Amino acid sequence: MRALWAGFALSALVLIAAAWQWGHAEQLRRSQELAAVAGELQNLGEQLRAWPADRGLRQSLGELLAHPRLGYARFDLRDGKGAVLLQLGRYDALDLPLPRPLREALRSGIYRVSSYPGELVLRDHDGAWRGLLQLRLLKSRRQLHDPVIRTMQGAARMQGLLGLLLLGGFALLLYRQARPVPDWSSRLLPADTPPRPRARRGDGQPDPYAAGVRQRVGRALDGLAYGLILVARDGRIVYTNDTAEQLTGWLRADVQGRLVYTVFRTLGEDGIPEVTPAEACIRDGQDLPPQARALRARNGETRPIEVMSCLLRDHDGVVDGAAMLFRDMSVAIRQNDELRRQARLSQGVVDHLDEGLLTTDPAGVVRFANARAQRMFGYSRDEMAGVTVTKLMPVPFLNTPGVRIGDYIGARPAAHLPKVVGWRKDATTFPVELWVQPMSVDDSSGLVVIIRDITERLRGENLASRLGRLLDSAMEEIYIFDAQTLYFLEVNRGAQRNLGYGLDQLSMMTPLQISEDLDAAMFQSYLGRLRGGDTGHLSYRCRHRRADGSSYPVEVRLNFSREEEPPVFMAIVADISERQAAEERLHQLAHFDALTGLPNRTVLKDRLDQALLAASRNARLVGVFFIDLDRFKPINDRHGHEVGDRVLRAVAERLKQGLRSTDTVARLGGDEFVIVAQGLRTREDAGRLAQKLLDSFQAPLQLDELSLPVTPSIGIALYPLVETDTEGLLRYADSAMYQAKQAGRARYHLFEADLAPERRRRLELQREVHTAIALNQFRARLQPVMAARGSAVTAALLRYDWQHSRHGVIGEDEAALAAQQAGVRADLELWGVYRACELLSEAERVGAAMPPLLVEISAFQLRTADFGLYVADLIDRFRIAPSQLILALRVPDGETLLLHDAAQALVRRGLRFGLHAGAVATSVPEGAPLLCLLEVSAALLVAGQGELPALARQHGMELLVRDVDEPAQAAALVEAGVGHLGGEALLPPQDLADFLLRLQQHPLQPL
Structure with missing residues (x-):
């Protein structure tokens, strides 16, 4: 047995050696063939050098493929970077009626069976590497007569034949030796089971052989x-x-x-x-x-x-x-149920397609039609079964010879194929777009036909084409851009012509890129209003920038179309260059002097009205300077009106040069000019400005060869020293100008109004209070607040007065009124908070205990972050406890109290708030933080008849009366429920040092 296996192995080795020798000979033959074709193809490197300008490379490779004796099967040409330039093959045109993946796999298999691969480096005449040619040579075309290869192949054939004979003989012997007689019952039993004896019927003994079989099975x-x-x-x-x-x-x-x-x-x-x-x-x-x-x-x-x-x-x-x-079968049944459910789902999906779907046999007989196809043609499902495609779509499959449904297989139908028309059951027709794909399921084949009714699309295309022609012929610029990306989708020819951009360039741009002065945030707000439905359309003006950099004014009418998918905006743009120029000319004529270009009386009155409103807010003076030229008439009579006009223009230029940018100079007519100067602090400021104007005319006017001395006379009226309106100020300034002329010309005169001393004092305080705050001309004092029962000091009121250089000491109420009218009440309150923190810090530095300080502020200060950040900075800078400050809020009746996050942070740090009651009907404002104190006046408490104490008890606030004038009044206030008292009758305001001495005489019981 071992000898047979050894012989079998030796036979296999002989076959392996024969196969190796044959493969070596075949490899040698292919190397010689590739070396032979290298000379034929080397000239392709020079053609590749001229690629792609020289298109002859494809033709050369095609001729090599077509040559019957050369034996080329395929070429793949790649450039130096590995990119494919050309692919040509002998079997590329092979087009079988198979699915594309199967067709490609079959073509690749033919190439592998009929040819072998090789590659060749292509170089030009200079030896430079130009590309790589991968080729396949047919195995049977080229015949090389090399005796060495023939000898090797002959020896391999003989070895293979000998190996096959030996292998067959040894295999036959092994089969005969090893063939057993099958005993299937013994194969099912364990190996150690003894041979089965023949059982006798009816002996009643268990059969071990049968038991073993049962267990194995x-x-x-x-x-x-x-x-x-x-x-x-x-x-x-x-x-x-x-x-x-x-x-x-x-x-x-x-x-x-x-x-x-x-x-x-x-x-x-x-x-x-x-x-x-x-x-x-x-x-x-x-x-x-x-x-x-x-x-x-x-x-x-x-x-x-x-x-x-x-x-x-x-x-x-x-x-x-x-x-x-x-x-x-539970799992199998569930799987079958799932398959049936999937089938129903697939049927439902197919029925809900927008396109009609047909499946047919290769002859075009309908086997299945979805619900959309049934509605499209007007047939029921049973009626559609067995109908032919030629009946459903007679044009072109019935009336055009040679046109078959298979011609439409592939992607979208080619342009040369005839249009398809559907024929309904009621004999009406409709245009159709057709897609056909082959289908193969198991052993059956057929076609999948997808039908789309394009009636509406053609109607829309015709309408769009008509509208496009109309829009292109319109004079306005018309833009349609995407509602999300804002990129232009459609732009008419008028817009392309005006901007100088092509449609391809504009499709990569947005309205913001062609608009010079259109703010992006403002433009987005326009779009947001249209998206939200706040308005149907809106208009705005901007400038459009051309491709050459120039720009022109436009008026844009913007609309939003939700019906489009996706939604779009449409902008209709009109070039308003001529209209804007006409408007500017009309505006210039209506508001400016034609001779000098200065504002006329209309503009003068408007700017003077604005200056008076500003002066009422900032307590500054407004000066009206009425100017008349001295001896202008002799110049006009002697040199003529042309020289007179030139003199007026020169005077206008000198007046403008001597003024600030906020001042206005206007011409009323003739030789009369008016200057409006804002922001003057004193009468002396007006005098200095008038003298500056007079000094500018000391040098004569130089008009070519003429040197003409011209001087002005100036009359000045100051608001609010002169309480009147615009016309009154001009009238008073005109009167002062005539007084200047009577006094000798070339001078100014200030109109003096008869003001009551009290009013003059009030106006001066309003003008100077801002400076007083900046120069720290206010003096802070502390007034103790006593417990209503006992003599303990519970808090201190921050009081102040103004040390005025001319009017002496200005009390707190008058100073606060002046600051209110001057618009700097907030600055004065911030100064009060600063001084309170400073006094607390000084007391802590000397080691004296202090009660909390009560400072009044306006509630509107808490709305912004500036106040909260400022107070927090003071607390950190002076290192005081936030609970040492109590801010008494003055809140107008009915106003909601709004606290910024910075103010809320102060509350969390321990800063306390109180409420200053300004009326009997005071209530805790909505949004107020937790209040610890209600501050009222004695007169208000009496007038309220118990309402204010009830309000304090309701909200858990301490009640404080700050203006006790008589000792007898204190007892009545205690009976009314007041817990804390302050005022001149108890203890007067004092400096910090005196206040600390007074604290030593009274126990301290902080609020």
Whole structure:
């Protein structure tokens, strides 16, 4: 036996050696063939050098492929970077009626079978590397007559023949030696089982051979998930495998000898138990084919199964019992149900397609039509079955010879194919767009035909074409741009012509890129209003920038179209260059002097009105300077009106040069000019400006060869020193100008109004209060607040007065009123907070205990971050406890209190707030933080008749009266529920040092 195997191995080695020698000879032959074709193809390197300008390379490769003796099968030409330049093959034109992947695989297999690969580096005449040519040569075309190769091939053939003969002989001998006589029963038994003796019928002894077979077969069926039950002739169970135990719920030990119908219980459709397949098989004497049943397990669970049964016979052919083979079908049924559900879902998806879908046989007979196709042609599903494509679409398949449905296979139909028209059941027609694809399922083939009704699309295209021609001929610029990306989708020819851009360039641009002065945020707000439906359209003006850099003014009318998918904006743009120039000319004529270009009386009055409004807010003076030229008439009479006009223009230039950018100079007519100067602080400021103007005219006017001395006379009226309106100021300034002329010309005169001393004082305080705050001309003092019952000091009121250089000491109320009218009340309050922090820091530095300081502020200060950040900075800078400050808020009636996050942060740090009551009907404003104090005046408390104490108790606030004037008044206030008192009658305001001395005389009980 070993010798036979050794001979078999030797034969195999002979075959391997023959195959190796044949392969070596074939490799040598292919190398010689590739060396032979290298000379034929080397001139391609020079042609590749001129690629792609020289297109002759494709023709050269095509001629090489077509040559019958050269034997080229395929060329793949690549450049120096590996990119494919050309691909040509002998079988590329092979077009079989197969699916594209299968067609490509078949073509590749033909190339591999009929040819072998090679590659050649292409160089030009200079030796430079130009590319790589990968080629395939046909195996049977080139015949090289090399004796060495022929000798090697002959030797390989002889070795192969010898090896085959030896291998066949040794294989036959091995087969005869090793062929056994099959004993299938012994193969199912363990290897150590002794030979089976012939059993005698009726001896009652268990058969070990049969038991072994049962176990081996049972385990094999367990691997296949089949249950096995062996039943004797009397219907009792002999054997069950593990799968049968799982499916029936009965253990093998429990079922041994039991009647089969008590274990294997199958139910009919009405739930009545049925005869088991094993019993039926024994009863009928024939095998039972597979059938579906419902099996009830021992635990009452019912599951679907597939069961079959066959008879068991002994050696004499006598029926010895039956075997039942069954399996659980639950998973298979669920899978089938899922497949049916998927089929219904697929049917529903196909029926909901917008296109009609037909499946046909190769002859064009309809086998299936979706719901859309049925509605499209007007047929029912049954009527569509068996209908031909030529009946549904007679144009072109019926009336055009040679046109078949297969011509439309592939992608979109080519332009040379005729248009397709559908024919409905009611004989109406409609245009159709057609896609056809081959379909192959199992052994059957057919076509999938997708039909789209393009009636609406053609109508829309015709309408769009008509509208496009109309829009292109319009004079306005028309832009349609995407609502999300803002890129232009359509631009008419008028816009392209005006901008100088092509349609390709504009498709990569947005409205912001062609607009010079269009703010992006403002443009987005326009679009947002249109998207939100706030308005149907809106208009705005901007400038469009041309491709050459120039620009022109336009008026844009913007609309939003939600009906488009995706939504778009449409802008209709009109060039308003001529209209804007005309408007500017009209505006210039209406508002400016034609001779000098200065503002006329209309503009003067408007700017003077604005200056008066500003002066009422900032407590500054507005000066009106009325100017008249001295001895202008002699110049006009002597030199003529032309020189007079030149003099007026020169005077206008000198006046403008002597003014600030905020001042206005206007010409009223003739030689009269008016200057409006804002922001003057004092009368002296007006005098200095007038003198500056007079000094600018000391030098004569130089007009070519003429030198003309010209001087002005100036009259000045100051608002609000002169309380009047615009016309009154001009009138008073005109009167002052005549007084200047009467005084000798070339001078100015200030109109003096008769003002009451009290009003003059009030105006001066308003003008100077800002400077007083900046120069720290205010003095801070502290007034103790006493507990209503006892003598303890609970807090201190921050009081202040103004140390004025001319008017002496200005009280707190008058100073606060001046700051209010001057618009700097907030600055004065910030100064108060600063001084309070500074005083607390000084007291802490000397080691003196201080009660909390009460500072009044306006509630509007808490709305912005500046106040909160400023107070937080003061607390950190002076290192004081936030609880040492109590800010009493003055809130107008009915106003909601808004706290910025910075103010909320102060509350969290421990800063406390109180409420200053300005009226009897005071209430806690909405949005107020937790208030600890209600500050009122004595007169207001009496007038309220108990309302304010009730308000304080309701919100848990302490009640403070700050202006107790008489000691007797204090007792009445205590009876009214006041907890804290302050005022001149108790303790007057004092400097910090005196205040600290006074604290030593009273106990300290901080609020």
